[in-house]
Amino acid sequence: NTLGKFGPLFLKAVDLVISGNQDIIDDELHMVYTILGIFIIPTCNKSIETIKNGLNVFKYIPTENMDEIIKKFEDQINEHHDTHLADNTFVADDSHKKKRYTCSTMKIKAKFILYSIFKDEVMNTIIYLGNSAKRVYYASSVGLRGFETIIQDVTAFDLKTTAHFIEMADKLQDTENKLKSGYYGAPLSSFKFLSEFLGKPGCVRPERFKYQCDKRVFDEEYTEELASSSLNYIMTEYINKLNEFKKNLQVETEVVVSPDGIGDTLEKMLNTPFIKFHNKVIDDIAGHTFRYVEKSRVFLMNKVIKILKMTFVVHIIAIIIIVFLFLIYITKQIKHQLHIMDELISVILTVPLSVYNSSSKLKR
Known part of the structure; x- marks a missing residue:
């Protein structure tokens, strides 16, 4: 030698x-990041962006018209506001004059990143x-x-x-x-x-x-x-x-x-x-x-077997949870969101035509 x-x-x-x-x-980890980057994060952001665009319409409605609309649809607006507040992170700018609600996907990202930590000990x-x-x-x-x-x-x-x-x-x-x-x-x-x-x-x-x-x-x-x-x-x-x-x-x-x-x-x-x-x-x-x-061969084999068992158990549990969530929660939320969008459309349609014509931002 x-x-x-x-x-x-x-x-x-x-x-x-x-x-x-x-x-x-690394290939397994890249697959996780691909699913995270292409499907999950964009879907979350797109859903929130759609709701935000609907709410932004109210920024350009004159105050006198807004008061009348709020009186008519106060319950629906408050309900949507509370839901929106609970699901997002509140942010205030330096001037403290403008405030906004922004969607945060950091928790989702963190959970997927934790998935990759196991590789450190093995590698x-x-x-x-x-x-x-x-x-x-x-x-x-x-x-x-x-x-x-x-x-x-x-x-x-x-x-x-x-x-x-x-x-x-x-x-x-x-x-x-x-x-x-x-x-x-x-x-x-x-x-x-x-x-x-x-x-x-x-x-x-x-x-x-x-x-x-x-x-x-x-x-x-x-x-x-x-x-x-x-x-x-x-x-x-x-x-x-x-x-x-x-x-x-x-x-x-x-x-x-x-x-x-x-x-x-x-x-x-x-x-x-x-x-x-x-x-x-x-x-x-x-x-x-x-x-x-x-000793390491035994450790690595036990580690692989443990991960396979955990993956199998988590997969079964996830399937069961997904089915129940869809039947019990997601279907209900879909109906609820459709109702909110219907109310928002109704609110927008109650704005007088003269108000629409007078505001270029509102038209956009």
Whole structure:
């Protein structure tokens, strides 16, 4: 993987998984916004605008005629005014001379926006897991490249080994800093379902790698306390030792041809303090990451099942409510609004023709 054959494919696959899930969730969210923007908000605003236009007619009727009309249709006007006041937001301008009633769809918008909030927790989990998997790849690459960098056998290793080692080390440190800061979705402490891995969770391995816990060999660098700590702490110690190794790195270029020379070179590489530490701690890094994936898979599946159940229940309830609202409330309101419009038309028709002809605004 570190030679540039399968590593880039792995990293691209991780990015594709993250972006694929992001696209699916965003498509669902865009559909909600489309329904909101094209159908619901314009319909609400159009209904209110129609009523407002009917009421605006009264602004241009002379006072003497208005008094007569109000006396005749006082009950109908008051009833409509009370309904209009209850359904809208009262606004006064700075001069306090003019006042108006405006329709507000903010509540409707807020309810639909709340629908999209659930995506944050799900997407944060996916983004964190994807980039956490890269951490294992970069750490493995650092170990292998560091192993090759100690003695650059030009017959076996690339001359650019040291440059590749430094590149992988920098990428690992950058990824680790972003994971801890919450740049990739959220920090580890934000995921409640992973809280058991904070503090000192002990030996963390998936079930198929549990045997590794009994085979660990501790020393002054790789202590039992370190191996039992959280991944954040393990990575902090790992990067500290990596930086120390980079700082004190002494490269020896040799040509190894004899079997004895190969054996001596291999022993020298394996006994390097950082390489010894890496070969032990890499299992802990991978173990934590694999367990995160297992726990997150359960969390995401439960989340999806929960949302599906909620959607099904809400859908059934909404259908029942819509039917009852239409039969009991909406039909009644339609008749009521038709009655109001009939009264408004009657009011308008009672305005004398001379008044209409004298006002260009009233004609419009």
